[in-house]
Amino acid sequence: xxxxxxxxxxxxxxxxxxxxxxxxxxxxxxxxxxxxxxxxxxxxxxxxxxxxxxxxxxxxxxxxxxxxxxxxxxxxxxxxxxxxxxxxxxxxxxxxxxxxxxxxxxxxxxxxxxxxxxxxxxxxxxxxxxxxxxxxxxxxxxxxxxxxxxxxxxxxxxxxxxxxxxxxxxxxxxxxxxxxxxxxxxxxxxxxxxxxxxxxxxxxxxxxxxxxxxxxxxxxxxxxxxxxxxxxxxxxxxxxxxxxxxxxxxxxxxxxxxxxxxxxxxxxxxxxxxxxxxxxxxxxxxxxxxxx
Amino acid sequence: xxxxxxxxxxxxxxxxxxxxxxxxxxxxxxxxxxxxxxxxxxxxxxxxxxxxxxxxxxxxxxxxxxxxxxxxxxxxxxxxxxxxxxxxxxxxxxxxxx
Numbered sequence: 519x520x521x522x523x524x525x526x527x528x529x530x531x532x533x534x535x536x537x538x539x540x541x542x543x544x545x546x547x548x549x550x551x552x553x554x555x556x557x558x559x560x561x562x563x564x565x566x567x568x569x570x571x572x573x574x575x576x577x578x579x580x581x582x583x584x585x586x587x588x589x590x591x592x593x594x595x596x597x598x599x600x601x602x603x604x605x606x607x608x609x610x611x612x613x614x615x616x617x618x619x620x621x622x623x624x625x626x627x628x629x630x631x632x633x634x635x636x637x638x639x640x641x642x643x644x645x646x647x648x649x650x651x652x653x654x655x656x657x658x659x660x661x662x663x664x665x666x667x668x669x670x671x672x673x674x675x676x677x678x679x680x681x682x683x684x685x686x687x688x689x690x691x692x693x694x695x696x697x698x699x700x701x702x703x704x705x706x707x708x709x710x711x712x713x714x715x716x717x718x719x720x721x722x723x724x725x726x727x728x729x730x731x732x733x734x735x736x737x738x739x740x741x742x743x744x745x746x747x748x749x750x751x752x753x754x755x756x757x758x759x760x761x762x763x764x765x766x767x768x769x770x771x772x773x774x775x776x777x778x779x780x781x782x783x784x785x786x787x788x789x790x791x792x793x794x795x796x797x798x799x800x801x802x803x804x805x806x807x808x809x810x
Numbered sequence: 811x812x813x814x815x816x817x818x819x820x821x822x823x824x825x826x827x828x829x830x831x832x833x834x835x836x837x838x839x840x841x842x843x844x845x846x847x848x849x850x851x852x853x854x855x856x857x858x859x860x861x862x863x864x865x866x867x868x869x870x871x872x873x874x875x876x877x878x879x880x881x882x883x884x885x886x887x888x889x890x891x892x893x894x895x896x897x898x899x900x901x902x903x904x905x906x907x908x
Binding site for chain 1: 814816817818819831832835836838839842869870871872873874875876877878879880881889890893894
């Protein structure tokens with residue numbers, strides 16, 4: 519048995535011979551081959567574009583994962599600030615899961631980038647060879663008789679065929695890799711869609727965010743109340759009383775809410791938007807009363 | 811002598827440099843036979859590095875066929891085996907070595 523490299527070399531030669539044998543008129547061979555070269559060139563370029571698309575998709579996903587990881591870090595921080603170690607732990611656990619995904623993505627990204635560079639280089643090489651072949655083809659057609667042309671055609675043909683075989687393998691390889699990546703990228707998209715990760719539209723909120731918002735709005739309400747109480751205490755008694763009457767419902771609600779455990783989500787998030795906005799409208803009235 | 815590294819291009823090598831490749835050929839063949847990816851990768855890397863440093867690249871616009879074709883440096887065992895199984899096919903119709 520010959521060496522492994524000789525055997526690999528032989529496949530290429532065998533394929534070239536087979537292709538050459540099929541064609542009878544050598545000039546036909548030239549044109550036929552040139553057509554195939556152009557087709558292959560197109561295919562390589564498409565291959566480069568496909569790999570680039572996959573690479574960009576992975577970059578996009580990595581960005582999303584990064585954003586999500588940062589958000590979970592913030593959530594953990596906030597949860598700790600309000601003394602909810604359990605929530606902080608949950609946020610950090612999720613973040614470590616994301617980081618695993620993220621490092622996988624980075625490996626894939628590097629692989630795709632390598633593949634893209636190789637394919638780009640292959641495309642440049644093939645382009646140069648195809649150009650050289652076209653020049654040779656025209657010379658052979660113009661100068662030589664069919665019989666003389668045969669040897670020269672074989673020379674040119676086997677040179678380009680080998681390149682085409684190599685590039686063909688490279689494309690196949692890139693296609694396989696891209697398909698693998700896409701399957702994995704699809705899995706991450708599913709993960710994103712399932713709500714385990716952040717919804718890119720920002721409409722759906724995850725449970726940690728909801729709970730933290732609930733905690734935050736409860737304390738906002740408390741702060742607002744304290745501020746209002748202080749304002750009332752400082753101002754004249756007549757004007758604030760009228761305002762107090764208006765404010766009564768809003769004031770009555772928050773304390774009961776604050777008494778509730780934060781885990782209860784009976785109050786939808788919109789509820790919390792309401793008191794602050796009311797509070798913002800109310801203060802302008804109050805200071806005016808104070809000024810008079 | 812011209813050597814092609816798959817997915818990389820062609821290099822022109824002196825006869826001495828080519829003779830030195832024989833031992834690597836054995837190393838690669840043994841690694842493939844043993845199904846040892848690490849050995850295959852390291853044998854290929856050493857070999858290809860040597861070709862890149864001792865050879866001169868064939869310009870892109872030159873149309874020449876190679877005397878020897880080598881697998882890419884990051885080839886997997888399966889890829890090399892696939893190349894070889896195709897070469898078995900190629901051998902059956904009686905294609906002779908040069």
